[in-house]
Amino acid sequence: MEWRIKLHTDRMKSGVRLSRDFYTRDVLDVAPEVPGKNMVIRLPGGSQERFRITEVEAYRGSEDRACHAFKGRTARTEVMFDQGGKLYIYLIYGMYWMLNIVTGEKDNPQAILIRGVEQYPGPGKLTKSLGIDKSFYGEDLIFSDRIWLEDIGLVQPVKFGPRIGIDYAGEYWKTKPWRYFL
DNA sequence: TCAGTGATTAGG
């Protein structure tokens, strides 16, 4: 019960913005550290809010059949080939914007799908609620004044399991435990 | 379980 109270009282507390070095590591090192971090965002109304990230998934390079970079470099996936710390945004099923954070070094395409924050579980629901759309494509979390991540000095135990919604990727990639959540 | 919905992509 105490952890619930702590989550709530800490929610608005500001932390330290994560720097480039955090993102330029391998996605499998970065992704497990993202749940528990705060996402700071300027909402459509103009107010700045903080949301605790609760669930993410790792997509790792041109070998990962579930990763959009698997099919090579296209206009859509271009930003994944840039250095870590930028946003990869795309539309799915004609309705939902997906929010991803690019990781790794330049020309090593990787990204982390943000699947949920504390108040808005679900990748499509959180982008809709927070007003995240194509205009965030390529946004740099190191310099942006409307969205970034911050460390609030809490280490949360992270659980893990297989990624969601990638049946097409085949048994090997589908079963990799690359989903991380609180 | 299943339809909605439209950008993106590869292929003529």
Add this chain to the structure above:
DNA sequence: CTAATCACTGAG
């Protein structure tokens, strides 16, 4: 130009 695909969601 066409047609298939799709890191989802909510209704029944």
